[in-house]
Amino acid sequence: MENPFRPSFGAVPVALAGRSFALDSFEHALEDHPGSEQRSTLISGARGTGKTVLLTEMEMIAQDQGWEVLRLHTAAPSLAGELRELVLERLREVDPEASDLRISGGGIASIGSVRTERVDRYAGEMTTATALARLAELAGGSGGGLLLSVDEVQSVDLDELAGVTQLYQDLVRTGRPVAFVGAGIRSGIEALLGKDKATFLRRAHRVELGTVDLGTAAETIRLTVAGTAKRIGPEAAVLAGEIxxxxxxxxxxxxxxAFENSADAEEIALEDVARTRGSAIRQMHMNVHGPALRGIAPGKLAYLEAMLEDDGPSSTAEIGRRLGRDHGYQSVYRRRLIEEDLIEPAGRGYxxxxxPYLRDSLLLRRQEHPGPDSPPDVTVRRTRSRSQEARRR
Structure with a gap:
């Protein structure tokens, strides 16, 4: 039986948890509200909170309403260059005036000797701004518009992205039916908004993604399983939501x-769900926390490790004492860690x-990167190839 869950970053799941309001607002804005701030939307959140999924859903909503969608990719050598290529390519496909017939030669005496050639209207020096305006005009003529989207904003050259948003702003000013959606971690979004050319986006609608409540998580898992021949009981669904x-x-x-653990059984049992906790911690360590901690500054790492002594929220005053630093020093790292979505305020002074599981990941990291005073690992095991060679002898 095919597993209905999609635990891949950016993969659109069967059931989307807790994002209905953002999607409904965006859909409403595209229908017939050109002045709505939701037509300019910035999605931010930590990795794994569903930024790419939400952006993809918004693109699909736009396409369903007849909008042209141009997604710009962070891997492109030039964001502006990619935008130009995308819009010209699309214009050649949808513009009825994309090419013209032109007389290229022939004799005067005989009409039959006249030669013509088809000329690409967009092979010349048309500016990107003019091409965008034309595509938006064509899309608007059929009741849609033009949506520009950018994922992983923090990985884009911000000067180039600011230039793209300037083109978008010009389209808005001239009344073209356009929309823009950008997604990235909070620090990347804030860096974009700090650019002079991107000040227009400071008025954009902000969607801050985080965790959903446990009841919604349990219901999402239940609904996903319900679309298969299996079932999951209320207690198992609640435990899955908690994990x-x-x-x-x-x-x-x-x-x-949990679906895999249930094997051929018709119902996902409580023990099938309980067995997922250990692997969930390891998965978060490998795919989320590990990469984030790999290049972290020593001061920020020391702050996080100082928090490990507490089972719950940590006192900032106590962290400063453990670090042997004054309030001003440790507050710098606290602010940076909050900006990077690694920690969050938990009441005044905490x-x-x-x-999830960042504390567990830091403990695993300690095992992987022991300190200089840790005893060496002296376990030795003969490799399989050497053992085989010895047997042959």
Whole structure:
């Protein structure tokens, strides 16, 4: 039986948890509300909170309403260059005036000797701004518009992205039916808004993604399983929601693992779900926390490790004492860690880890990167190839 869960970053799940309001608002804005701030939307959140999924859903909503969608990719050598290529390619496909017949030669005496050739209207030096305006005009003529989207904003050259948003702003000013959706981690979004050319987007609608409540997580897992020949009981669904911590990526991962653990059984049992916790921690460590901690500054890492002594929220004053630093020094790292969605305020003078299983991941990291005073690992095992060679002798 095919597993209905999709625990891959960016993969659109069968059931989307807790994002209905953002999608409904965007759909409403595209229908007939050109002045709506939701036509310019910025999605931010930590990795695994569903930014790409939400952006993809918004693109699909736009396409269903007859909008042209141009997604720009962070891997492109030039964002502006990619935008130009995309819009010209699309114009050649949809513009009835994309090419013209032109007389290229022939004799005067005989009409039959006249030669013509088809000329590409968009092979010349048309500016990107003019091409965008033309595509938006054509899309608007059929009741739609033009949507520009950019994922992983933090990985884009911000000067180039600011230039793209300037083109978008010009289209808005001239009344063209256009929309823009950008997605990225919070620090990347804030860096974009700090650019002079992107000040227009400071008025954009902000969608901050995080975890969903545990009830929504459990219901998402239940609904996903309900579309298959299997079933999951209320207690098992609730436990799955609790293990996922309401984190969108883990909702899919825990659901997928529980589904696999149930093998050929008709029902996903409580023990099938309980067995997913250990692998969920390891998965978060490998795919979310590990990469984030790999290049982290020593001061920020020391702050996080100082929090490990607490089972719950940590006192910022106590963290400063453990670090042997004054309030001003440690507050710098606290602010940066909050900006990077690794910790969050937990009441006046307290902070806590903001992502599921980050504490467990830091403990695993200690095992992987022992300190200089740790005893060496002296276990030795003969490799299989050497053992085979010895047997042959």
């Amino acid at each position: 996922s911590c309401g984190y969108p990526y883990l909702i899919q991962y825990v659901g997928a693992q 902070v806590r880890f903001s992502l």
